[in-house]
Amino acid sequence: DVKVTQSSRYLVKRTGEKVFLECVQDMDHENMFWYRQDPGLGLRLIYFSYDVKMKEKGDIPEGYSVSREKKERFSLILESASTNQTSMYLCASTSVQVDTQYFGPGTRLTVL
Amino acid sequence: QKEVEQDPGPLSVPEGAIVSLNCTYSNSAFQYFMWYRQYSRKGPELLMYTYSSGNKEDGRFTAQVDKSSKYISLFIRDSQPSDSATYLCAMRRGGYGGATNKLIFGTGTLLAVQP
Numbered sequence: 001d002v003k004v005t006q007s008s009r010y011l012v013k014r015t016g017e018k019v020f021l022e023c024v025q026d027m028d029h030e031n032m033f034w035y036r037q038d039p040g041l042g043l044r045l046i047y048f049s050y051d052v053k054m055k056e057k058g059d060i061p062e063g064y065s066v067s068r069e070k071k072e073r074f075s076l077i078l079e080s081a082s083t084n085q086t087s088m089y090l091c092a093s094t095s096v097q098v099d100t101q102y103f104g105p106g107t108r109l110t111v112l
Numbered sequence: 113q114k115e116v117e118q119d120p121g122p123l124s125v126p127e128g129a130i131v132s133l134n135c136t137y138s139n140s141a142f143q144y145f146m147w148y149r150q151y152s153r154k155g156p157e158l159l160m161y162t163y164s165s166g167n168k169e170d171g172r173f174t175a176q177v178d179k180s181s182k183y184i185s186l187f188i189r190d191s192q193p194s195d196s197a198t199y200l201c202a203m204r205r206g207g208y209g210g211a212t213n214k215l216i217f218g219t220g221t222l223l224a225v226q227p
């Protein structure tokens with residue numbers, strides 16, 4: 001079974017803090033994705049990566065950056081957290097030949 | 113206009129009912145269609161996957177794709193309280209590699225099956 005793990009289930013940070021969210025997958029997938037999920041807005045793509053050190057902006061990249069130094073690990077960075085970044089953050093991965101994405105359990109981030 | 117439209121619900125049905133969940137889309141390039149189920153405070157999990165038009169059945173679940181109408185459906189027969197969750201449709205265009213694996217999601221429909 002594919003396993004996608006995220007570093008924290010719940011996180012509380014203060015405005016202005018730098019926040020790191022980490023995602024690890026164990027299936028040697030090339031593609032990894034970061035989404036945020038908000039009520040009424042569904043899943044919105046922040047960034048994705050289709051190879052090590054490669055990244056592409058999704059639909060809402062502002063205020064976020066990412067890092068992919070190893071194939072199995074994809075990090076989402078909030079350089080200076082703001083209250084409007086309070087959300088559920090979901091990581092997903094897929095291989096080039098597989099038509100679906102496998103999701104992690106999510107990190108519920110609250111920025112005070 | 114959003115590329116994928118989905119009624120957010122909530123949809124409340126009695127146990128044993130047939131449930132119909134739907135999405136419409138505007139991009140005719142979409143070739144792959146999925147349904148994800150998401151329980152409260154969990155990540156989405158793949159429920160059904162179909163390619164192009166047609167039907168696919170898996171136990172109590174049937175997925176239908178009508179590309180001519182740009183309309184997809186998920187039917188749940190003999191619904192159970194354990195089916196209570198948010199159901200998300202997702203789709204992507206054809207091809208492999210790079211950005212073609214990017215999925216476009218509906219906003220999700222919240223389903224409650226009452227015992």
